[in-house]
Amino acid sequence: MDRQSKTLEIMRRIGAPKPEKIRITGILQSPELSSLTLLLPGGNSDSSAAVLKLLGTQSINIRFINKYKDSAGNTSLCICIDAEFLDAALNLLDVNEKSLGVRDFMYHPRVKVISIYPHKERPRIAERLLTTLRMNGIYILSVNNASSVISCVLNAEDVENALARLGDAFELP
Helix, strand or coil, X not given: CCHHHHHHHHHHHHCXXXXXXXXXXXEEECCCEEEEEEEECCHHHCCHHHHHHHHHHCCCCEEEEEEEECCCCCEEEEEEEEXXXXXXHHHHHHHHHHHHCCCEEEXXXXXEEEEEEEXXXXXXXXXHHHHHHHHCCCCEEEEEECCCCEEEEEEHHHHHHXXXXXXXXXXXX
């Protein structure tokens, strides 16, 4: 068991005072999607644009995107697409894996994106969202945020539980 998991387990056992709900404007969820996560070479040879262009040639709609560099300098690209295009995207990426420099590839066929909209730029929204989900054993596949929204990708079977737990943490209008 890793250190973070031990910490969470201790917190669950001893309990913690229930924090005051944070007021938000709303929570939205996407229709069912599929997620693709690619590990690409970093540096000057970042092939993220080539991946997006390739998917665009097949009219594969991207509903969520998150890109970051890992500690080794590689680029991790997570995208969510309409679920009906998963097979086409997998075939396309498989055929072009070498030319794109894909180092690793993972996909989840059934995901949803949950988006939380803060009320008047309230602080700590991301912290509360991530902590609430993690403390309730809900695995987050990817996270993306802006000043007006924070979104996370979850396995579709976890969404109902996630929304119930978030209802305990946030005050809806």
